[in-house]
Each structure stands twice: as structure tokens, then as C-alpha cells.
Amino acid sequence: MDEKKKTETGFGSDALKDPRRIVFITKKTSAKVKGDVGRQAMSYPKLILREAIVLEILTILMVVVALFWDAPLEQLANPLLTPNPAKAPWYFLGLQELLHYFPPIVAGVLIPGLVIVALIVIPYFHVNVEGAPLWANSSLRRLGMFSVVVVVLLIFFGIYQAWTIFIPTLVMAGVAGTTYFLPGQGGRFGTYLRARPLSWWIMTWFIIVAIILTEIGTHFRGPGWSWVWPWR
Amino acid sequence: MTSWENTIERLRRTPVWQSLFRRGPARTNRTRSVAVFGNIFLHLLPVKVRDASLRVRATYYLGSITFFLFVILTVTGVLLMLYYHPAVPEAYQDMKDLRFVVSSGVFLRNLHRLAAQAMVVFVFWHMFHVFYRGGYKPPRQFNWVVGVGLLLLTLFLSYTGYLLPWDQLAFWAITVGTNIISYVPILGQPMRFLLLGGHGIGENALLRFYVLHIVILPLFAIILIAVHFWRVQKDGGITLREEHGRKEKD
Numbered sequence: 447m448d449e450k451k452k453t454e455t456g457f458g459s460d461a462l463k464d465p466r467r468i469v470f471i472t473k474k475t476s477a478k479v480k481g482d483v484g485r486q487a488m489s490y491p492k493l494i495l496r497e498a499i500v501l502e503i504l505t506i507l508m509v510v511v512a513l514f515w516d517a518p519l520e521q522l523a524n525p526l527l528t529p530n531p532a533k534a535p536w537y538f539l540g541l542q543e544l545l546h547y548f549p550p551i552v553a554g555v556l557i558p559g560l561v562i563v564a565l566i567v568i569p570y571f572h573v574n575v576e577g578a579p580l581w582a583n584s585s586l587r588r589l590g591m592f593s594v595v596v597v598v599l600l601i602f603f604g605i606y607q608a609w610t611i612f613i614p615t616l617v618m619a620g621v622a623g624t625t626y627f628l629p630g631q632g633g634r635f636g637t638y639l640r641a642r643p644l645s646w647w648i649m650t651w652f653i654i655v656a657i658i659l660t661e662i663g664t665h666f667r668g669p670g671w672s673w674v675w676p677w678r
Numbered sequence: 679m680t681s682w683e684n685t686i687e688r689l690r691r692t693p694v695w696q697s698l699f700r701r702g703p704a705r706t707n708r709t710r711s712v713a714v715f716g717n718i719f720l721h722l723l724p725v726k727v728r729d730a731s732l733r734v735r736a737t738y739y740l741g742s743i744t745f746f747l748f749v750i751l752t753v754t755g756v757l758l759m760l761y762y763h764p765a766v767p768e769a770y771q772d773m774k775d776l777r778f779v780v781s782s783g784v785f786l787r788n789l790h791r792l793a794a795q796a797m798v799v800f801v802f803w804h805m806f807h808v809f810y811r812g813g814y815k816p817p818r819q820f821n822w823v824v825g826v827g828l829l830l831l832t833l834f835l836s837y838t839g840y841l842l843p844w845d846q847l848a849f850w851a852i853t854v855g856t857n858i859i860s861y862v863p864i865l866g867q868p869m870r871f872l873l874l875g876g877h878g879i880g881e882n883a884l885l886r887f888y889v890l891h892i893v894i895l896p897l898f899a900i901i902l903i904a905v906h907f908w909r910v911q912k913d914g915g916i917t918l919r920e921e922h923g924r925k926e927k928d
Contacts, residue, residue, distance in 0.1 A: 486727065486728055487727055487728075488707055489723050489726060489727055490711075490720070491710070492732060494720070494723075496732065500739045500746065504746050504750075508792060508796070512788035512792050513785060515792065516784065517784075517790075517792070519843060520845040520847045522844070523844050523845055523846055523848060525849070529850055532854050533851060533854065534854040535836065535851050535855075537798050538854075541858065542854060550861035551861055551863070554862075555858075555863070562830070565826045565829075566826050568814050569815060569820075569823070570819060577812065646810070649806070
């Protein structure tokens, strides 16, 4: 802002000459909220001490476990001897499980790429910053859109017979839908679920599917990526 | 005054101590502030924190634990480097030496492997926790993106380390993983070639994974960690439960 514009309001910018403050309070903002941070403590020693304790406990736990658990080591690498099944590290087994269902371009490139892009753009979608519940206005239009997306997803998973994704998706969508049709029921858990925003439902669905896929890839897949029971 | 306090007091008056710490004992809020912003490492942290953010339930220390695991991994990793040759088949021989020749070699490798697995778990846990607290919302958008970068770096660090023992487990896990890269349209094959230094997983791939694992990725991780901590402070501290949306009464 240039000097001319400042003086147009009738007050100089020199605080000593003109020690006045003007506050405009518009409808949705309050001047007070930002300044009010509650009680504060000094980082040194309060925070530093707690962090040090966490470091010590963590180190002790890690050392104790490392004394009793042995890191795996197999035979020397042999490019001519393929183990069956060949498994990726556990955190990529969800991805490997996807490869079992979908074409490589979808499972190996499209889905992980979309997940990463989605994670990066989450904060830049200013949709629902206040975290309004999914069925806040109990609008039929929203329920319709929700149903269409769910049905499209279910058809997609169904075509590729990806039942381990199909079932958790169906269950999650069922629970979310139920909270629409049964307002005021289900006790505290029902009240909790009805207060969740759409972002909560999507993230929780993603986490549940990711955990299920990783677990299946780790313990339920045998030779030729066939289904095995871990206790057999 | 006990003799212990006397000793400390005398130590504080020595020229060496005073050259190291350019402040008196941290007994006033002013000197406590100086203790934080006068220290190159601690100054990434805020001088003051809200009481509410000190509660265990505010963070469960998930971010701190992830960082401390990174510290443990750095220490054990440097020690492991003393016994490791990124060559075929010496790399595998070094694993055997760690088990049978080097004193505490098994323990060192166990600790490194364990902390690596734990770091992957905690970095995910931390991210989900921050998401549910609404920590990605303004004004913290950028720090969320930095966090996603750190998540990817953690996965790549863990993945590049996976090949280094050069056993069957390592070789085939990396084979499965790098095959996925080749499915990327057009760029897939060149990217895989660049990563492996050849068409298959061999000595070149081992060397590249080694350099990525011990230099390139940790360097980026350290820079991003510093930015991440710094931005927590600059964006107004950690996200408290009450900050976004409704206040929960539980």
C-alpha cells in the first residue's frame, strides 16, 4: 500500500504522532480469537525434558527387542533361483496385492500415483474446512452423489474380482449410508459417526483397505500368489 | 549448596564453559528462551509451547519418535558402514561377518533393521494422526506437503536399504519392486535403467542403492526434517484437537 492510500483514511502511519488503532470487525472474523493461545510453558526445560525421556524409553525398547529378535538373512542372492512367491517389503505388499487384481498400469502406476497426488493436494481443496458432518444438511442430492460414486467403485472392483477391496468398501459405504437413514440411533458410537466429515470417511476407508491388503499380502498369499491360510 | 551444585557452579565460571554457552544458568524465562534460540539445533523448536500441546494425547510423540528412530538409524547405519562393501558377493559375506566375526555385529544389524521397520510404521501413524486432527488445514498446508515428501523419502530409504544384504530376500523383493517401475508408460524402462544402472539387478544396482541409501536420500531427509520442524513452529505450533471444527466433549 502506498503512502497516499494510507493517509486517505485520515490517520498518519507514524505511530508516535498518531497513536490510534482502527479495528474493523467483519461478520465472520473476530479480532480476539487469534491472540488467545491459552496458557504457555517454556520449551526449555518442559518440552526438551519430555522429548529426552521419549528418546530414552524408545532407545531402551529398541535395544531390548534387538537383543532377542534377529534380522532375517537368507541364502546368497541367486538370479536363477526364483522363490515362490517373491514378495516385496511388507509396506509394498498392498501394492503387490493390487497387482494381482488389476492390470500393471492401473495397480502399479495409476493407483499409487493417485494416492500420492491426493495426499499432496488434500490441504489445497478448501472444501469443508470447518469439518461439517457428511450428512450435515441431510440433502438427498448429496446422498445421490455418494451412492453413484460408491456404485461405480464397487462395479470397478467387481469387474476385476477384487473382493478383498470390494467387501471393505461395501461395509464402509453401508455404515456411512446407515448413519443417513437412522438419525439419532446407535448410541454414542452412532453420534460419533454422524459427526464425521466426508474427508474422515475417505481416509478411514483408505486406511482400512490398505491394512487389509497389506495383511493379506503378508500372511495369506502363497505359491503363485494363491490364497493360503497362515495357520495351515 | 551440595558439593555437586558447587562443582557445577565453579564449572560455569570457567572460561571454557562460558565460551561454549553464552548465557548463565537457565533460571529465568529470558535465559530459558536464550537456551532455545541461542542453540542452532534447538532453535528449530519454539521458545514457548501451549500447555495443551504438552499433553501426551496431543501428539502421542509420534513425530518425535519417528525422528528419534531416524537418529538411531543414522548412528547404527554409520557403524554398519564400517563393515560393509557394496559389491557382489562381498556384501553378503559382510552379513555373515556381522553375525559370526564382528563383536555385537548381529545386535547392530538387528537394531538397524528393527528401527527401519518401526520408522515406516511410525511415519504412517504420525501422518494419519495429523490428518484426523486436521493438521493439514490452513495455515499448515505446506508442512503437510513436506510431510508427504518425508513419507516417500522414508519408504525409499527403507526400500534401498532392503537390497544391501544381497541375500535371496533382498534380491527378489527389489526385483518385484523395480518391475513395477517398468509399467510406467514411455518413461518406465529408462527410469528402471537409471535406478539399476543396467537392465537387471547386479553390482551396479547394489552400488546405486548403496549411494542412494547412505548419502542422497538421508541428505534430503535431513533437509526436509529441518524444514518440517521449523514450519511447525512458524505455522503456530502443533494442531490441537480443539482447533478445528467442533469441540469434542469426551
